Amino acid sequence: MQDKSFQAASGAAVSGAPGTASAAQPADSSGGETIAAIVTAPGRGGVGIVRLSGPRALAVAQSLFRSARPDFRGFKPYRLHHGRLHDLSGRPLDDVLAAFMPGPGSYTGEDVAEFHCHGSPAVLRAVLDAAVALGARHARPGEYTLRAFLNGRMDLSQAQAVAELVAADSPEGARLALDRLEGLMGRRVRALRELLEASRVEICLAVDFPEDEVECLDPQAFQARLDEVMAGIRALLAAHERARPFREGASAVLAGPVNAGKSSLLNALVGRERALVSERAGTTRDFLEEQVVLDGLPVRLADTAGLRDCPDPVEREGLARGLALAREAALTLLVVDGSRPLDGEVLRRLPGAARQDPESGEEDARAPGDGQVRDLILDPARVLAVVNKADLPPCASAAGDAETAPLAASAPSPASTRDAERDPCARLTREGFECVRVSARTGQGLESLCARLRERILGGGEPVESRGPAPSERERALLSLALEELSALTADLAAGTPPDLLGVRLETACGHLSAITGEIAPDEVLRSVFDGFCIGK
Numbered sequence: 277m278q279d280k281s282f283q284a285a286s287g288a289a290v291s292g293a294p295g296t297a298s299a300a301q302p303a304d305s306s307g308g309e310t311i312a313a314i315v316t317a318p319g320r321g322g323v324g325i326v327r328l329s330g331p332r333a334l335a336v337a338q339s340l341f342r343s344a345r346p347d348f349r350g351f352k353p354y355r356l357h358h359g360r361l362h363d364l365s366g367r368p369l370d371d372v373l374a375a376f377m378p379g380p381g382s383y384t385g386e387d388v389a390e391f392h393c394h395g396s397p398a399v400l401r402a403v404l405d406a407a408v409a410l411g412a413r414h415a416r417p418g419e420y421t422l423r424a425f426l427n428g429r430m431d432l433s434q435a436q437a438v439a440e441l442v443a444a445d446s447p448e449g450a451r452l453a454l455d456r457l458e459g460l461m462g463r464r465v466r467a468l469r470e471l472l473e474a475s476r477v478e479i480c481l482a483v484d485f486p487e488d489e490v491e492c493l494d495p496q497a498f499q500a501r502l503d504e505v506m507a508g509i510r511a512l513l514a515a516h517e518r519a520r521p522f523r524e525g526a527s528a529v530l531a532g533p534v535n536a537g538k539s540s541l542l543n544a545l546v547g548r549e550r551a552l553v554s555e556r557a558g559t560t561r562d563f564l565e566e567q568v569v570l571d572g573l574p575v576r577l578a579d580t581a582g583l584r585d586c587p588d589p590v591e592r593e594g595l596a597r598g599l600a601l602a603r604e605a606a607l608t609l610l611v612v613d614g615s616r617p618l619d620g621e622v623l624r625r626l627p628g629a630a631r632q633d634p635e636s637g638e639e640d641a642r643a644p645g646d647g648q649v650r651d652l653i654l655d656p657a658r659v660l661a662v663v664n665k666a667d668l669p670p671c672a673s674a675a676g677d678a679e680t681a682p683l684a685a686s687a688p689s690p691a692s693t694r695d696a697e698r699d700p701c702a703r704l705t706r707e708g709f710e711c712v713r714v715s716a717r718t719g720q721g722l723e724s725l726c727a728r729l730r731e732r733i734l735g736g737g738e739p740v741e742s743r744g745p746a747p748s749e750r751e752r753a754l755l756s757l758a759l760e761e762l763s764a765l766t767a768d769l770a771a772g773t774p775p776d777l778l779g780v781r782l783e784t785a786c787g788h789l790s791a792i793t794g795e796i797a798p799d800e801v802l803r804s805v806f807d808g809f810c811i812g813k
């Protein structure tokens with residue numbers, strides 16, 4: 277036997293990998309219990325995994341597993357062994373690969389065993405039942421990662437990053453979570469806290485030896501260190517804001533006149549026939565939302581009822597809902613038909629329209645008479661104009677447009693200024709709107725539309741992938757609290773507040789930072805973090 281293996285005779289809870297256990301590791305997080313779960317997604321799959329963690333993991337694996345090899349002499353850590361699982365009565369359950377990962381070096385810090393089965397829900401259920409019959413119990417959501425946390429394998433920020441990684445629906449969202457999983461966040465926050473701890477020591481000295489106060493507490497150096505910590509916290513808060521759209525997904529709304537091709541565009545961006553499309557104006561009557569990843573950015577995209585003046589109360593209500601969505605969204609995609617002059621419904625919503633219309637009074641004049649709908653005023657800052665149907669001849673080309681010149685030549689040539697006025701793209705550009713020409717039918721221009729949409733929602737700025745971890749919502753709240761405390765401390769210092777009171781503020785700020793990594797984590801905090809997990813994580 278060339279290396280250590282775990283034979284049936286060796287009993288449960290044999291731990292290998294000496295030297296990796298941290299001194300701070302709690303004696304036992306399992307309370308003696310071994311947990312088991314199907315850790316792959318519900319439903320059928322090529323392979324499905326049942327995982328066990330706890331003191332009886334090895335014993336359970338040894339009773340269920342029979343190697344296919346006659347020379348099998350027990351599990352070798354981190355090796356896949358081929359064989360069969362049998363239940364207690366000896367009935368074969370599946371042909372599998374099995375692995376054993378001894379604590380404390382494993383994911384959970386405990387002994388872990390895995391069965392890589394055929395991905396049938398029936399097989400997986402039977403394997404899980406067999407493990408439970410041998411004394412394991414069903415794992416609660418997030419319990420593997422909770423054990424990893426309690427065993428000092430990761431801090432709270434990393435544990436939360438695991439849940440976020442599993443939930444990520446874009447490559448960038450996953451990257452952000454992976455950065456935190458590596459422990460970047462914890463390291464950054466601990467470094468900031470250490471600076472504050474050094475200040476606390478100074479304060480304690482000043483309190484204990486007041487006669488030496490001048491020597492111990494140099495307000496300038498003290499403030500300089502506070503400034504450094506506050507700058508560090510602000511940088512983390514800024515990273516949170518930049519990452520927010522990737523975490524939560526941004527929202528964009530397709531709005532515009534009837535028949536402009538909003539639903540066609542939704543379908544083209546989603547990649548399937550999600551919304552009904554027809555040549556009849558007023559096809560979409562209620563809004564409809566779909567989650568898509570556009571140019572790496574997760575976006576909740578809503579298709580809405582077309583803008584038109586309509587007496588039908590149902591259609592009016594649909595329109596009102598669409599407009600309400602547009603007011604909330606990060607960006608409105610104003611879809612217009614590029615083969616026709618700009619629709620009156622768009623014209624009267626342009627920012628300058630109220631001034632041009634002598635009959636209408638103030639903003640309220642554009643809300644319909646019954647007062648139930650507050651209408652939308654198209655604001656170039658929150659709108660990206662999408663000039664659709666680029667596959668059709670443009671309604672009128674702007675003067676000097678080379679692409680459409682032959683067409684203009686064959687048509688009776690109207691004055692070029694009138695041309696420019698009739699072209700929706702020219703008109704909207706003149707009104708200050710950014711325009712993208714696309715064809716929902718041919719797909720032309722969709723790539724640049726997605727790129728512009730991403731840029732507009734993220735607000736240009738620094739790329740999210742610029743180094744540095746992005747705090748989660750929970751971490752953002754704690755960082756803000758710490759920052760508030762330090763700002764108050766700055767004011768106290770300037771006002772000549774006695775050192776013992778300054779010390780209290782410092783302690784509070786340190787407490788907030790500790791809560792991020794979980795060094796101080798009351799049960800309800802742990803519960804709120806791990807409750808969001810799925811079973812098997």
Ligand SMILES: Nc1nc2c(c(=O)[nH]1)N(C=O)[C@@H](CNc1ccc(C(=O)N[C@@H](CCC(=O)O)C(=O)O)cc1)CN2
Pocket residue numbers: 296325354377381382383390
């Ligand atoms: N099959 C399987 N895949 C998985 C996991 C798992 O538990 N099982 N993971 C979990 O959800 C993630 C991987 N995370 C893991 C992190 C650490 C260790 C671990 O045992 N680390 C030891 C020894 C490493 C080695 O010998 O190479 C260590 O870091 O000391 C295992 C998985 C994703 N993929």
Ligand SMILES: Nc1nc2c(ncn2[C@@H]2O[C@H](COP(=O)(O)OP(=O)(O)OP(=O)(O)O)[C@@H](O)[C@H]2O)c(=O)[nH]1
Pocket residue numbers: 533534535536537538539540541552553554555556557558559560561580581582583664665666667668714715716717718
């Ligand atoms: N040639 C051409 N026709 C298009 C394009 N996009 C949409 N259409 C056509 O325009 C008509 C209206 O399309 P829809 O997607 O239903 O338009 P809508 O804006 O959702 O209309 P409402 O729901 O009624 O407001 C349909 O006949 C589509 O086939 C395009 O890019 N090129």
Ligand SMILES: [Mg+2]
Pocket residue numbers: 538539540552553559560579580582
């Ligand atoms: Mg529609």
